[in-house]
Amino acid sequence: MGFPLDHETPRAWVTLVERQPTRLLEDHAHCELKAASSAHALIAKNPEHTELVQDLADIAIEELEHFKVVVSELESRGGCLGEQVENRYAATLHRRSAQSRQSLVLDRLVIAHLIEARSLERFHLLAEYSTDARLRELFAELLPSEAAHQGFYAKAARNLFGREQAEARIARLRREEGEVMSELPFSYTVHSGMVGAPDLAQAER
Numbered sequence: 001m002g003f004p005l006d007h008e009t010p011r012a013w014v015t016l017v018e019r020q021p022t023r024l025l026e027d028h029a030h031c032e033l034k035a036a037s038s039a040h041a042l043i044a045k046n047p048e049h050t051e052l053v054q055d056l057a058d059i060a061i062e063e064l065e066h067f068k069v070v071v072s073e074l075e076s077r078g079g080c081l082g083e084q085v086e087n088r089y090a091a092t093l094h095r096r097s098a099q100s101r102q103s104l105v106l107d108r109l110v111i112a113h114l115i116e117a118r119s120l121e122r123f124h125l126l127a128e129y130s131t132d133a134r135l136r137e138l139f140a141e142l143l144p145s146e147a148a149h150q151g152f153y154a155k156a157a158r159n160l161f162g163r164e165q166a167e168a169r170i171a172r173l174r175r176e177e178g179e180v181m182s183e184l185p186f187s188y189t190v191h192s193g194m195v196g197a198p199d200l201a202q203a204e205r
């Protein structure tokens with residue numbers, strides 16, 4: 001499938017979110033804000049790694065720029081940003097990782113890598129299959145930097161913890177990500193799960 005993930009999202013997800021694009025955009029705006037916050041939190045936990053701190057600061061700035069772009073698209077469609085709600089996908093992933101965690105920093109890096117990978121997979125679907133030209137354009141614009149973030153977090157985990165430990169943790173948490181996907185409902189959010197999703201083979205025939 002080309003993404004380091006266990007479950008492939010069916011194209012029917014694009015059809016679903018297109019029915020209510022402002023709900024997708026509102027959810028996504030908050031995802032961008034949370035991505036910036038998670039970069040801040042990693043800076044606070046790793047002040048001694050100066051190169052990492054610089055890179056994370058760049059990511060935080062980029063995520064806030066994405067936030068502004070997504071909010072302005074939301075507002076141009078008559079939507080408005082509501083209060084932030086818990087992202088069940090990310091919260092469940094963090095909670096499940098705690099059961100076998102050896103390092104909070106390693107897990108935060110690996111989970112950031114997986115969240116970026118899942119976002120990227122769904123942006124690809126939107127950029128390719130949305131019937132809404134502006135949504136296709138918007139998500140195609142966001143793709144390159146989210147692809148870079150996905151790679152950056154995996155590389156940072158390898159640099160700080162060694163290839164073997166980082167890869168073992170990526171493999172373990174990738175399995176957890178697959179389980180979380182199989183427990184959450186299929187819906188309009190960027191990190192919705194697969195419960196109730198049409199069968200992939202059926203949906204794309």
Ligand SMILES: [Fe+2]
Nearest residue numbers: 032035063066
């Ligand atoms: Fe982003």
Ligand SMILES: [Fe+2]
Nearest residue numbers: 035116146149
């Ligand atoms: Fe990102």
